[in-house]
Amino acid sequence: MKFTMQGPLLLAGAGKMGGAILEGLLARGLDARQVIVQEPTPAPAVAAFLAENAIDVVPAIDELTQPPAVILVAVKPQVIDAVMPGLAKLAGPQTLFVSIAAGRPLAAFEKYAPKAAVVRAMPNTPAAIQRGMTVAVANANVTPVQRALANDLLAAVGDVMWVDDEALLDPVTAVSGSGPAYVFFLTECLAEAGRAAGLDAAFAEKLARATVIGSAALMEASGLAPAELRRNVTSPGGTTAAALEVLGGEAGLKELMTAAVAAATKRGRELAK
Structure with a gap:
């Protein structure tokens, strides 16, 4: 099924997992012109992939002409507090945050964007070959349409399951x-x-x-x-x-x-x- 989105995708953090999701999305039909990558030092393999697809990488973004439909937060967990203030300023009222930062709860994002729709997801390394297992949880601001969008986005790298209780993400992480x-x-x-x-x-x-x-x-x-x-x-x-x-x-x-x-x-x- 072709992946479509009404607006840009901002990828914050182009490490191996963020790069794997982007590769899966492009393989499913996402227009590379919709992608904006914020990453000061992308992994070499990811940098080569981005160059092949004519996707520009910038170390920081101060403003955008159009709010992102999705901000995919794929930075290291320890820098969430450094990057979220800037990302929150770029978000519009309909922007969906999808975080794959391990161990960082929904509250870590709601602290900077209290009204934002946020999905926290835990993929595993087989996502690198589109055989991953991802478990996700949504905050109360996520609409059914946004949940479906997040599901389609995460499904680009494998199977997706959802839980209603965020506390289950810890044993999920321990298992998958x-x-x-x-x-x-x-x-x-x-x-x-x-x-x-x-x-x-x-x-x-x-x-x-x-x-x-x-x-x-x-x-x-x-x-x-x-x-x-x-x-x-x-x-x-x-x-x-x-x-x-x-x-x-x-x-x-x-x-x-x-x-x-x-x-x-x-x-x-x-x-x-």
């Missing part, structure tokens, strides 16, 4: 935002275990990568629950069952993952204060 790192670490550990069992290092890494990638593809293609897929590959008394007895034992993978998500959730709430 940080989740790719858990999968990458699992792959590392699986390869290391193969090396410890006597496999060549390069061979073990290739086995681990291919296994994780293939298993994810099977889970997507089959539509079956992970538990059912696990049971399908586990023969009673077999090698997989022996391994799962270790992983499912006391202080096993389930307990470790529960503790890891709890720790990430706790840290997210601390950073939001």
Whole structure:
């Protein structure tokens, strides 16, 4: 479905995630002439992409001839207080703020634009290949039309889900935002275990990568629950069952993952204060 918007898109922050969303939007038909990028030091790959699409990058914007339809806030969380006063001045009455600044609550934006429609979103790194998972929450000023616009914008990089309670963004971040790192670490550990069992290092890494990638593809293609897929590959008394007895034992993978998500959730709430 072609992405359209009644007005300019101001991208504040052209890092990897902001660049990935912009790339997805352009691929879906957004006119590059509608895009304004505010970024003092864009990532090299993003800078090259912007140049290819004839999109100008400016370090700062003092005024615009037309208020943005959307201001996509993709700056680092620690600079929100520095950039929001200027962005708030550029916004019009119908401007929608969409923030992907991790850990910054809706209140951090409402502080500078109390009447503004604000959507806070948490995408994850597979957004870089348009396979992301994004969870979003809207403040009370967001209209149904603006929510649909935000959904279409975020869908440019993958699936989108919504929650009504902003507090859920912390466990969401712990599961899907940080989740790719858990999968990458699992792959590392699986390869290391193969090396410890006597496999060549390069061979073990290739086995681990291919296994994780293939298993994810099977889970997507089959539509079956992970538990059912696990049971399908586990023969009673077999090698997989022996391994799962270790992983499912006391202080096993389930307990470790529960503790890891709890720790990430706790840290997210601390950073939001």
